[in-house]
Amino acid sequence: MSMTRQDIERRLVVERYLQGKLTPSEEAAFEETYLGDPDLLDQIELAERLREGLGELALAGELPRSRPRRRLAFLASAPYAAAASVLLAASLLLSTVLYVQNAELRARASGEIPAFRIEPLFATRGDGHVIARPDEGEWIMLMVDPGASDYETYRVTVRPSQPAAAPLVQTSGIEPGYEEALAVGVPGARLVPGDYEVIVEGDADGEWRPVTRLPLHVEAAPQSSAPAR
Amino acid sequence: MKAPSERDAVEAQTSIDLVRRIGRGDRAAEREMVERYGRGLLYLLRRRTSDPELAKDLRQEAYVIAIEKLRASPIDEPERLGAYLRGIAINLVSAAQRKTRRRATSTDLESIDAASDARPGPGDTLSREQIAASVRALLDELPVDRDREVLIRLYLMDQDRDRICDALGIDASHFNRVLFRAKQRFKALLMQAARRRKLDVVS
Numbered sequence: 009m010s011m012t013r014q015d016i017e018r019r020l021v022v023e024r025y026l027q028g029k030l031t032p033s034e035e036a037a038f039e040e041t042y043l044g045d046p047d048l049l050d051q052i053e054l055a056e057r058l059r060e061g062l063g064e065l066a067l068a069g070e071l072p073r074s075r076p077r078r079r080l081a082f083l084a085s086a087p088y089a090a091a092a093s094v095l096l097a098a099s100l101l102l103s104t105v106l107y108v109q110n111a112e113l114r115a116r117a118s119g120e121i122p123a124f125r126i127e128p129l130f131a132t133r134g135d136g137h138v139i140a141r142p143d144e145g146e147w148i149m150l151m152v153d154p155g156a157s158d159y160e161t162y163r164v165t166v167r168p169s170q171p172a173a174a175p176l177v178q179t180s181g182i183e184p185g186y187e188e189a190l191a192v193g194v195p196g197a198r199l200v201p202g203d204y205e206v207i208v209e210g211d212a213d214g215e216w217r218p219v220t221r222l223p224l225h226v227e228a229a230p231q232s233s234a235p236a237r
Numbered sequence: 238m239k240a241p242s243e244r245d246a247v248e249a250q251t252s253i254d255l256v257r258r259i260g261r262g263d264r265a266a267e268r269e270m271v272e273r274y275g276r277g278l279l280y281l282l283r284r285r286t287s288d289p290e291l292a293k294d295l296r297q298e299a300y301v302i303a304i305e306k307l308r309a310s311p312i313d314e315p316e317r318l319g320a321y322l323r324g325i326a327i328n329l330v331s332a333a334q335r336k337t338r339r340r341a342t343s344t345d346l347e348s349i350d351a352a353s354d355a356r357p358g359p360g361d362t363l364s365r366e367q368i369a370a371s372v373r374a375l376l377d378e379l380p381v382d383r384d385r386e387v388l389i390r391l392y393l394m395d396q397d398r399d400r401i402c403d404a405l406g407i408d409a410s411h412f413n414r415v416l417f418r419a420k421q422r423f424k425a426l427l428m429q430a431a432r433r434r435k436l437d438v439v440s
Contacts (some may be wrong), residue, residue: 010245010248010317010319011427012245015245017413019405020397020398023391023392024397026392027396029397032302036320036323039281039323040319040320040323041319042277042280042281042317043274043278043319043322043323044248044251044252044274044277044319045248045275045277045365046276048278049277049280050424052280053280054420054424054427055420057284057363057368057371057423057427058372058375058388058391058392058419058420059393060365060368060369060425061368061369061371061372061373061391061395062372062388062389062392064365064366064369064372065369065372065373065376066393068369069321070373071376071389071393072382072385072389089409089431137292149238151344155272168325175283228324
């Protein structure tokens, strides 16, 4: 049986349909309803475009921060900073998994979004972070933890660790996104196996101040990710 | 927009009328059916197959099957022609997923495609960059951070309404207002972008 417009709006059916959260009977009723209803189809496609656009902005690191940044003095002490880092690492990992799942679903639905892989980089990983060599055409989205620093914007540079090597990527004006991570896209084709460093600097009124340097190793073995070397 | 009961009654009556006329061999009714359900059927098939080309093929096939059957005999619930077409489409998706052989058909497939795609959806003619730019403009226009957060949590993080309201300390009516206004504004931004694109193409 078809759904009424009132039901659809009250129960947020369009959004739940796009999220894949309708029950099979709700889904059947909704599909039967929109099949011959161009106004409703407009609403669905509008919501879908909104999802796609937000996904694009998230990939480009252009989304606003999820909450105001607050700097609490007691976090500056070493024990709290360590505890906060662990919590940040855990929550960043969880949000990254959810983000990847969402992105994969969108990619399957549209068939248009290029392949990409998200790799979180934490200051708490010890000696470094190891990733498998990306496929041809794949993008690596590094989600870099800026630690306890509190700049409005950052610059992130990815370069081979050999002295005087030219940077692969240098992106300025990055604002911390969800979970305060800095998102930086690197074309997979440029990440050949080897050692790299990810240099994070904060913008102090036009002057770049060092924040952290995180080692990154790209290995040839076909594995998705390893925790630490 | 019509009231729900009126809309349902009109839909049911149109459906009964189409089924009856197609059963009598009325080709204009077949074309009306294709126009009426074409876009929705293609959307459903694209969503279920994740393959725009396959979805187009399956839509043609769905129409061929439906028209042949409706010409031969009426269906059980003529007031639910949409549900009938949906059933055929979903069976075809299942069959395609089992990699069954495609049927050869004698119906005018090109005219089905042409009739089905008469009305584009919002943003259909825009690139991904243009859509992203419209979303960026929408976020910039929202007056408070919390409203942006509503959209991001709903459309990007796939959170449900209750959770979003809890997290942001807002009630359902505020949530609905933000969503309604944001979608209205986004629609206007997409239309502006489409007009600009059209002007660029012309000039």
